[in-house]
Amino acid sequence: xxxxxxxxxxxxxxxxxxxxxxxxxxxxxxxxxxxxxxxxxxxxxxxxxxxxxxxxxxxxxxxxxxxxxxxxxxxxxxxxxxxxxxxxxxxxxxxxxxxxxxxx
Numbered sequence: 001x002x003x004x005x006x007x008x009x010x011x012x013x014x015x016x017x018x019x020x021x022x023x024x025x026x027x028x029x030x031x032x033x034x035x036x037x038x039x040x041x042x043x044x045x046x047x048x049x050x051x052x053x054x055x056x057x058x059x060x061x062x063x064x065x066x067x068x069x070x071x072x073x074x075x076x077x078x079x080x081x082x083x084x085x086x087x088x089x090x091x092x093x094x095x096x097x098x099x100x101x102x103x104x
Contacts, residue, residue, distance in 0.1 A: 003055075006052070007052045007056065010045070010048045010049050010051075010052045011049060011052065013045050013048065013049075014042075014045040014046060014048070014049040016045075017038075017041045017042045017044075017045035018042060018045075020038055020041065020042075021035075021038040021039060021041070021042045024038040025038075
């Protein structure tokens with residue numbers, strides 16, 4: 001829950017910093033120090049925003065990979081069960097064939 005709140009905060013911070021920088025460019029274009037400081041704020045906000053995007057992407061990727069691995073493990077377990085059953089049937093057929101061969 002806290003992570004989602006932080007994500008929303010950083011997105012809003014990025015948007016607010018862009019709005020602040022545009023305001024500084026329009027109203028305070030004669031003072032370069034204010035424009036430079038606003039630009040630094042935008043760069044910091046962009047870094048935090050990109051960090052949030054990367055963390056969300058990696059979290060989703062890890063979740064999808066874990067789900068896919070669980071599905072693969074379930075499929076392998078089912079296949080192993082089927083193979084064990086086939087092996088039992090094969091052994092039973094071998095025994096029956098051997099007995100029929102001795103009786104003839």
